[in-house]
Amino acid sequence: MILPAFELHHPTRLPELLELCRTLRAEGRDFDFVAGGTDVLPNYKNRLNPKGDLISLARLEGFDEIETNRIGARARIADLATSSVLGEHWPGLVEAARSIASPTLRNLGTVGGNLCLDTRCHYFNQSEFWRRSKGYCLKADGEDCLVVPQKKICYATYSGDLAPVFLVLDAVLDLAGPQGERSMPLREFYAFDGIRRFRKEPDEICLRIRIPKESEGLRTGYRKLRARDVLEYPVMGVAMGLRVAEGAVRDLRVAVTGSEAIPLHYGDLDLGNGIPPGEEGAEAVKRALLEWVKTYRNVPFPPGYRRAMAGEFGRELFMTLVSA
Amino acid sequence: MTRTRILRLKINGHEREVAAEPNAILLDVLREGLGLTGTKRGCDMGTCGCCNVLLDGRPVNSCLVLAWDCEDREITTIEGLLPEDPGALHPLQEAWAETGGSQCGFCSPGFIVTAEALLREDPEPTETRVREALSGNLCRCTGYKKIVEAVLKAARSGRGVEVGS
Numbered sequence: 001m002i003l004p005a006f007e008l009h010h011p012t013r014l015p016e017l018l019e020l021c022r023t024l025r026a027e028g029r030d031f032d033f034v035a036g037g038t039d040v041l042p043n044y045k046n047r048l049n050p051k052g053d054l055i056s057l058a059r060l061e062g063f064d065e066i067e068t069n070r071i072g073a074r075a076r077i078a079d080l081a082t083s084s085v086l087g088e089h090w091p092g093l094v095e096a097a098r099s100i101a102s103p104t105l106r107n108l109g110t111v112g113g114n115l116c117l118d119t120r121c122h123y124f125n126q127s128e129f130w131r132r133s134k135g136y137c138l139k140a141d142g143e144d145c146l147v148v149p150q151k152k153i154c155y156a157t158y159s160g161d162l163a164p165v166f167l168v169l170d171a172v173l174d175l176a177g178p179q180g181e182r183s184m185p186l187r188e189f190y191a192f193d194g195i196r197r198f199r200k201e202p203d204e205i206c207l208r209i210r211i212p213k214e215s216e217g218l219r220t221g222y223r224k225l226r227a228r229d230v231l232e233y234p235v236m237g238v239a240m241g242l243r244v245a246e247g248a249v250r251d252l253r254v255a256v257t258g259s260e261a262i263p264l265h266y267g268d269l270d271l272g273n274g275i276p277p278g279e280e281g282a283e284a285v286k287r288a289l290l291e292w293v294k295t296y297r298n299v300p301f302p303p304g305y306r307r308a309m310a311g312e313f314g315r316e317l318f319m320t321l322v323s324a
Numbered sequence: 325m326t327r328t329r330i331l332r333l334k335i336n337g338h339e340r341e342v343a344a345e346p347n348a349i350l351l352d353v354l355r356e357g358l359g360l361t362g363t364k365r366g367c368d369m370g371t372c373g374c375c376n377v378l379l380d381g382r383p384v385n386s387c388l389v390l391a392w393d394c395e396d397r398e399i400t401t402i403e404g405l406l407p408e409d410p411g412a413l414h415p416l417q418e419a420w421a422e423t424g425g426s427q428c429g430f431c432s433p434g435f436i437v438t439a440e441a442l443l444r445e446d447p448e449p450t451e452t453r454v455r456e457a458l459s460g461n462l463c464r465c466t467g468y469k470k471i472v473e474a475v476l477k478a479a480r481s482g483r484g485v486e487v488g489s
Contacts (some may be wrong), residue, residue: 003349007346042369058393104460108388
């Protein structure tokens with residue numbers, strides 16, 4: 001399948017990249033960033049919102065470090081999945097990385113790319129021919145959402161695996177754009193609209209993600225529902241972090257992907273402190289997830305089944321982490 | 325305006341020059357620009373592994389790699405694994421033939437290139453490791469058992485990395 005025509009740019013240093021963004025913006029030219037290409041290029045092949053300019057990050061220097069509390073946006077997912085340092089501190093992060101796509105795709109895909117993954121939907125991730133036949137949707141070329149027709153926002157599903165674990169870890173994203181550099185908690189990064197997706201500007205890029213020291217000592221885990229054990233996006237993914245102290249579960253954190261247009265952190269559930277570390281606590285987590293999680297009929301598996309699996313994952317993760 | 329550029333690519337140990345537009349993917353450049361048709365086009369979406377090549381020693385889906393991103397990088401295709409002796413096979417290819425790892429053969433280059441990367445990293449992989457490493461490659465004929473056997477056979481014989489490494 002031939003990619004649509006575009007201009008390809010290869011900045012090697014961050015100031016050069018930011019200057020390029022400024023120039024393209026001043027000329028009124030829309031652009032996308034591409035790093036591993038495993039998300040952007042299939043979408044471009046399907047003519048899903050292609051831009052006239054692509055800024056490749058392939059030759060950008062730096063931002064590929066993997067340290068305990070700091071991971072560059074250009075770090076390969078394969079390197080995250082095999083990192084012994086991360087495995088020791090944040091096993092949930094490594095579990096999530098290992099569950100992404102396939103080994104060969106993980107050799108291409110990057111952390112920044114996974115965090116900024118485009119949202120997915122039955123009516124969007126299709127060929128141009130299919131979409132033309134069915135009628136275009138709000139997210140690409142159409143005027144109405146085909147999942148929730150009354151709404152004027154897009155309900156396509158966020159399907160990244162790393163974001164829920166980083167949410168549990170209370171991670172902070174470092175961004176850079178023509179206006180300068182800034183940091184933003186990942187919990188504030190996503191915007192509930194499958195089209196807009198982020199609270200960053202289109203010409204801002206992710207430089208790195210940092211995990212605060214306060215998250216050290218959390219027991220972390222990740223579970224994922226998908227049609228096959230490899231290659232598939234999560235249609236429900238649950239990340240959990242907790243501590244056990246003085247005979248009770250404390251600091252319980254749960255985040256979910258594959259459910260709505262953004263990955264959601266369920267920190268404001270009243271599950272936070274003093275949960276009994278057994279079946280009773282696990283059932284409470286399950287009930288809370290069943291109440292909280294919303295799903296739509298826009299990715300594989302029925303919404304009710306996916307919601308039920310969120311509860312089961314929560315229950316099982318709770319028991320596993322408590323006895324870890 | 326789309327510009328065509330002459331790319332200088334390092335393929336199978338040799339410098340090759342090829343003209344490519346910005347939107348050219350590595351798979352197209354290999355097959356159509358350089359005549360290296362051993363690398364196959366399957367799904368074109370990164371989900372079948374037929375187009376796998378080694379990029380700096382790592383197996384990747386060449387249908388999702390922009391050709392312009394590949395300058396100054398080492399590319400190894402199935403042709404690059406062949407011994408210099410005409411008619412000779414790579415040890416993995418021999419093992420494929422001996423175990424019946426190929427039926428229609430369309431997926432074999434992708435599997436073999438991916439298996440080669442595994443054996444370079446781990447010359448004595450377990451069956452689980454082989455299955456995990458090949459999990460991004462699809463075969464619609466064999467059912468995988470003979471493919472996994474072929475990789476284990478090549479590994480057991482200690483021949484997996486004799487050639488092309």
